[in-house]
Amino acid sequence: MVKYTIAVLPGDGIGSEIVPPAVNILKKIGIKYDIAFEFKEALIGGAALDAVGVPLPEDTLKVCHQSDAVLLGAIGGPKWDTLPTHLRPEVGALLPLRKDLALYANIRPVILYPELVSASTLKEEVVSGTDLVVIRELTGGLYFGEKKREKTATGERAVDTLVYTTEEIERIARLAFETARGRRKKLTSVDKANVLESGRLWRETLSRLAAAYPDVELEHMYVDNCAMQLVRAPKQFDVIVTENTFGDILTDQASMISGSIGMLPSASIGGQVGLYEPSHGSAPDIAGQDKANPLATILSAAMMLEYSFKQVQAAEDIKQAVASVLNKGYRTGDLVQEGKMVVGTQEMGNLVAGEIV
Ligand SMILES: NC(=O)C1=CN([C@@H]2O[C@H](COP(=O)(O)OP(=O)(O)OC[C@H]3O[C@@H](n4cnc5c(N)ncnc54)[C@H](O)[C@@H]3O)[C@@H](O)[C@H]2O)C=CC1
Ligand SMILES: CC(C)CC(=O)C(=O)O
Numbered sequence: 001m002v003k004y005t006i007a008v009l010p011g012d013g014i015g016s017e018i019v020p021p022a023v024n025i026l027k028k029i030g031i032k033y034d035i036a037f038e039f040k041e042a043l044i045g046g047a048a049l050d051a052v053g054v055p056l057p058e059d060t061l062k063v064c065h066q067s068d069a070v071l072l073g074a075i076g077g078p079k080w081d082t083l084p085t086h087l088r089p090e091v092g093a094l095l096p097l098r099k100d101l102a103l104y105a106n107i108r109p110v111i112l113y114p115e116l117v118s119a120s121t122l123k124e125e126v127v128s129g130t131d132l133v134v135i136r137e138l139t140g141g142l143y144f145g146e147k148k149r150e151k152t153a154t155g156e157r158a159v160d161t162l163v164y165t166t167e168e169i170e171r172i173a174r175l176a177f178e179t180a181r182g183r184r185k186k187l188t189s190v191d192k193a194n195v196l197e198s199g200r201l202w203r204e205t206l207s208r209l210a211a212a213y214p215d216v217e218l219e220h221m222y223v224d225n226c227a228m229q230l231v232r233a234p235k236q237f238d239v240i241v242t243e244n245t246f247g248d249i250l251t252d253q254a255s256m257i258s259g260s261i262g263m264l265p266s267a268s269i270g271g272q273v274g275l276y277e278p279s280h281g282s283a284p285d286i287a288g289q290d291k292a293n294p295l296a297t298i299l300s301a302a303m304m305l306e307y308s309f310k311q312v313q314a315a316e317d318i319k320q321a322v323a324s325v326l327n328k329g330y331r332t333g334d335l336v337q338e339g340k341m342v343v344g345t346q347e348m349g350n351l352v353a354g355e356i357v
């Protein structure tokens with residue numbers, strides 16, 4: 001029997017509602033495939049600030065490093081928004097955790113389940129059949145550059161910096177080329193090279209590496225155009241690779257192709273220990289109400305099985321279980337479609353678990 005330890009970090013808001021269903025499904029997968037999962041829960045974000053005064057406790061980092069993978073809910077919320085920047089859950093916990101685990105690549109597949117075509121805000125003929133993946137650089141760029149605030153004679157001056165090195169661009173580009181190679185062989189590199197120096201280096205680096213991947217078609221696109229193209233004709237995309245902030249924004253937008261941000265999973269990889277989390281945040285507006293869609297987190301657990309544990313069939317089982325539940329007509333509130341049955345977070349989790357036999 002194989003054994004894996006999973007660090008479980010529910011975090012804030014809906015985090016404590018969407019993570020337990022994913023853990024429960026992993027337990028069922030463990031029974032079916034003879035995998036012994038050990039789950040070690042740890043504090044992060046506002047929950048950690050409230051309990052021990054820091055957003056990313058040393059103990060949590062230790063648990064993550066000593067595990068084979070990390071399952072994260074979401075962090076942040078209004079209660080902690082006014083703290084100094086370095087203490088905020090987002091800047092004080094999530095970014096340093098990603099950096100500490102050397103997770104330079106964030107993979108966000110945007111797949112529209114056929115059952116959810118009418119849940120998308122976009123027209124059926126535009127979105128039907130969409131299957132693209134965004135590869136977002138995760139430990140560099142605007143989120144990690146130097147920040148400062150200074151007093152001026154009339155007010156204040158705030159600075160954020162966007163820095164990339166050739167090496168940082170090369171490693172994410174290679175992963176993107178390799179990913180495209182295993183799919184429909186089209187790579188769209190998204191930048192703002194018409195304005196940003198970092199964008200020029202990004203574009204030059206991608207163009208140079210393209211010679212090693214003659215079977216992959218590389219196109220360059222400015223990020224503003226990409227935002228438009230994603231809603232105009234999403235099926236033109238296969239793999240998109242882009243800067244940290246651009247990828248963050250474009251994937252929230254792209255989530256609506258799949259019906260809801262509650263459908264968009266993610267895998268963060270690159271280091272020894274992969275981290276798996278939904279693409280959305282802690283959704284304070286619906287927290288504690290059993291309304292959140294747990295499917296993005298459940299599908300992130302499937303990505304964990306695939307990327308960290310190479311349990312491809314087990315991952316496929318989870319995706320099939322999700323498809324089956326959707327096919328039977330069950331929806332959480334974010335996916336309301338005429339004639340469908342609306343269920344809460346827990347029930348949706350139980351329904352998916354019930355499909356794994
Ligand atoms: N990885 C993380 O932990 C992230 C944390 N955040 C943090 O989350 C907090 C809230 O941020 P927002 O901008 O409101 O983004 P959000 O993604 O939490 O919510 C945006 C909207 O989508 C809805 N939504 C999100 N996930 C859902 C789900 N699973 N099911 C149904 N509806 C869902 C929410 O109810 C809300 O109306 C902030 O503190 C933010 O910094 C935001 C993004 C990522
Ligand atoms: C909260 C941010 C640091 C990150 C974010 O929005 C994301 O990773 O999707």
Ligand SMILES: [Mg+2]
Nearest residue numbers: 248249252279
């Ligand atoms: Mg985001």
